[in-house]
Amino acid sequence: xxxxxxxxxxxxxxxxxxxxxxxxxxxxxxxxxxxxxxxxxxxxxxxxxxxxxxxxxxxxxxxxxxxxxxxxxxxxxxxxxxxxxxxxxxxxxxxxxxxxxxxxxxxxxxxxxxxxxxxxxxxxxxxxxxxxxxxxxxxxxxxxxxxxxxxxxxxxxxxxxxxxxxxxxxxxxxxxxxxxxxxxxxxxxxxxxxxxxxxxxxxxxxxxxxxxxxxxxxxxxxxxxxxxxxxxxxxxxxxxxxxxxxxxxxxxxxxxxxxxxxxxxxxxxxxxxxxxxxxxxxxxxxxxxxxxxxxxxxxxxxxxxxxxxxxxxxxxxxxxxxxxxxxxxxxxxxxxxxxxxxxxxxxxxxxxxxxxxxxxxxxxxxxxxxxxxxxxxxxxxxx
Numbered sequence: 001x002x003x004x005x006x007x008x009x010x011x012x013x014x015x016x017x018x019x020x021x022x023x024x025x026x027x028x029x030x031x032x033x034x035x036x037x038x039x040x041x042x043x044x045x046x047x048x049x050x051x052x053x054x055x056x057x058x059x060x061x062x063x064x065x066x067x068x069x070x071x072x073x074x075x076x077x078x079x080x081x082x083x084x085x086x087x088x089x090x091x092x093x094x095x096x097x098x099x100x101x102x103x104x105x106x107x108x109x110x111x112x113x114x115x116x117x118x119x120x121x122x123x124x125x126x127x128x129x130x131x132x133x134x135x136x137x138x139x140x141x142x143x144x145x146x147x148x149x150x151x152x153x154x155x156x157x158x159x160x161x162x163x164x165x166x167x168x169x170x171x172x173x174x175x176x177x178x179x180x181x182x183x184x185x186x187x188x189x190x191x192x193x194x195x196x197x198x199x200x201x202x203x204x205x206x207x208x209x210x211x212x213x214x215x216x217x218x219x220x221x222x223x224x225x226x227x228x229x230x231x232x233x234x235x236x237x238x239x240x241x242x243x244x245x246x247x248x249x250x251x252x253x254x255x256x257x258x259x260x261x262x263x264x265x266x267x268x269x270x271x272x273x274x275x276x277x278x279x280x281x282x283x284x285x286x287x288x289x290x291x292x293x294x295x296x297x298x299x300x301x302x303x304x305x306x307x308x309x310x311x312x313x314x315x316x317x318x319x320x321x322x323x324x325x326x327x328x329x330x331x332x333x334x335x336x337x338x339x340x341x342x343x344x345x346x347x348x349x350x351x352x353x354x355x356x357x358x359x360x361x362x363x364x365x366x367x368x369x370x371x372x373x374x375x376x377x378x379x380x381x382x383x
Contacts, residue, residue, distance in 0.1 A: 027382040028312075030346070033366070034064060034071060034376040042090045042154075042303075043355050043368050043376070046125075048098040050361050053125070054368070054376070055105070057087030063130065064376070066361075076123060076132030080107045081116045084148020090164075092155040094122070094195070101125050103132070106153040106164060111144035118151045120164050120197070138162075138197030141186045142212065145169045150187075154226035156235055161200065163216060163251075165190045165223030165237055174260045174274040180219050181261065183211040188259060190223070190237070190251055192216040204254030219257035219284060220249075225304040225321065229334075236288070238301035238321055241265035242274075244293035246300055248321070249285070250337060258284030266293040289332070289339040300324045302370065303355030306334070309363020311381050318342065320365065322353030329353050329367055345379065 039057040046053060050066035053074070059082070061074040080088045086108030094102040101124045110116050120139040123132035150167030157163070168180045168188035180188025183205055191214040192203055205211035225238035235251040245265030249257055262284045263275040273293070278286035291299040304321040319332040319339060328347040332339045346353070346367065354370035365379040 029380045029382050030349075031378040031380060032375050033069060033378050035373075037369075037374050037376060038372050039087070040368050040370070040374065040376070041088065041354060043357055043366065044092055044103075045357060045360055046093055046097065047360070050359070052357075052366070053091055053093070053103065055088045055091045057089070058082055059088050059107075061088070061091070061132070072130055074125070074130050074132060076135060078105065078107050078119070078121060078135060078137075079109060081110045082108075083116070086116060086148055086151055089118070089151065089153050090155045092157070095157050101127075104138075104155050104162060106151075106155060108151045109140075111140065114146045115144040116147070116151075117141045117144035118153050118164075118166050120153075120155070120162070120191075120193070136197075139164075139191065139193060139214065141166050141191075143185060143187070145187070150222040150240075152223045154223060154237070156226045156228055157195075158228060158233065158235060160195065161192050162195055162197075163190055163192050163226070163235060165220065165226050165239075167222035167239075168220070168259065176261065178260050180221065180259045181256070183208065183215060183218065186212045186214060188220045189218040190216045190220065190226075190235075216253060217251050217255040217257065219255075219259045219261075221259040221263075224300075224302040227305045230306050230308050230317070236304070236306075236319075238304050240300050241291070241293075241298065243268045243271065243295065244291060244298035246291045246298055247287035248289040248301075248304075248319075248339060249287050252285060255285045256283065257287075258282070262286075264290050264293055288337050295325065298325065299330065302353065303357075303368070305356055305358055307358055307363075307365070309358045309360075309365075311363035312365075320345075320356050320358075322356050322367070324352045324354070324370060327352050329356060329365075346377070351375070351377075 043054045052064040059080045063072045089106045104122045118141045121137045123135040147169040149170030152166035199213040206213035222240040242265030262278045302322045307315045321330040329345040331343040351369035355368040357366045367377045
């Protein structure tokens with residue numbers, strides 16, 4: 001399909017008082033790559049071709065041809081539970097995809113009666129048949145819960161392992177008994193598995209009685225973004241807070257990130273604080289960046305990646321994070337684990353941002369909108 005293009009003259013500042021470096025705001029063109037997507041959730045480039053695979057929350061998968069821009073449906077997706085925030089969620093080609101053809105996915109599915117949970121699985125992509133084959137469930141988050149909220153989830157690969165981050169299923173037990181503080185529960189946690197779905201013997205809690213051996217870190221609320229730092233190899237994630245207090249965290253082995261015992265959010269209905277912010281000596285790992293409470297300043301994130309392409313050399317090493325509520329793509333500088341906001345890309349375009357990815361071939365930035373009948377967009381340098 002033809003790609004529509006229009007010029008964005010400059011990037012908008014995060015606030016009226018924020019000074020943006022001149023080299024951070026080149027003019028760029030915004031292209032519409034595809035339209036009419038219904039509830040897309042994740043996208044990933046296939047390393048053997050430059051084509052893109054996209055999930056839709058309703059349970060569909062499509063392939064975007066890199067050259068023609070045509071969308072092709074892919075059969076064989078898992079059965080999903082679309083209640084609430086559920087459905088088909090993240091997708092990530094295996095590191096050896098060029099040889100194995102394997103893609104890893106997360107999705108919400110029912111587990112008897114009204115209970116549901118997030119599943120991690122994989123299948124082989126058969127390009128000739130445009131189908132996923134040999135689908136297998138590698139892990140089901142335990143315990144399953146009767147809730148349609150906070151499934152997470154995102155996937156990254158590191159050092160030969162698969163990591164996946166999940167949500168707390170919307171629990172409002174704001175105290176030490178919260179499910180995210182319960183090591184027997186994998187909800188509100190990042191897990192680490194072998195590529196075949198086994199629990200590694202060196203996971204931090206594998207020998208602790210009553211603990212879930214798959215857990216790598218815990219005390220998270222609702223993980224909606226995960227990526228690897230291009231230089232350090234650290235796993236970075238972004239998660240929703242409660243009516244604000246959204247966080248960017250750097251994942252540490254065995255780390256407790258405090259939710260809901262240390263948080264910057266407030267209750268949705270009353271706007272009341274239920275916990276103190278992170279403090280030195282509280283036993284929790286503080287976020288690398290946190291947004292304040294309240295709907296005016298919060299940043300409900302979805303999708304993020306470090307920029308490592310050639311199309312925008314002045315953005316090398318910057319972090320891109322999608323913003324759902326305020327409808328822009330955040331651009332942040334990163335220095336030794338510290339983030340500073342630089343610009344709001346696509347501010348005013350009217351799209352909730354669900355995911356972002358950098359084309360490994362040319363460094364252009366693909367942005368996936370959230371909702372019904374939404375576009376896939378691409379940010380390219382202006383001539």
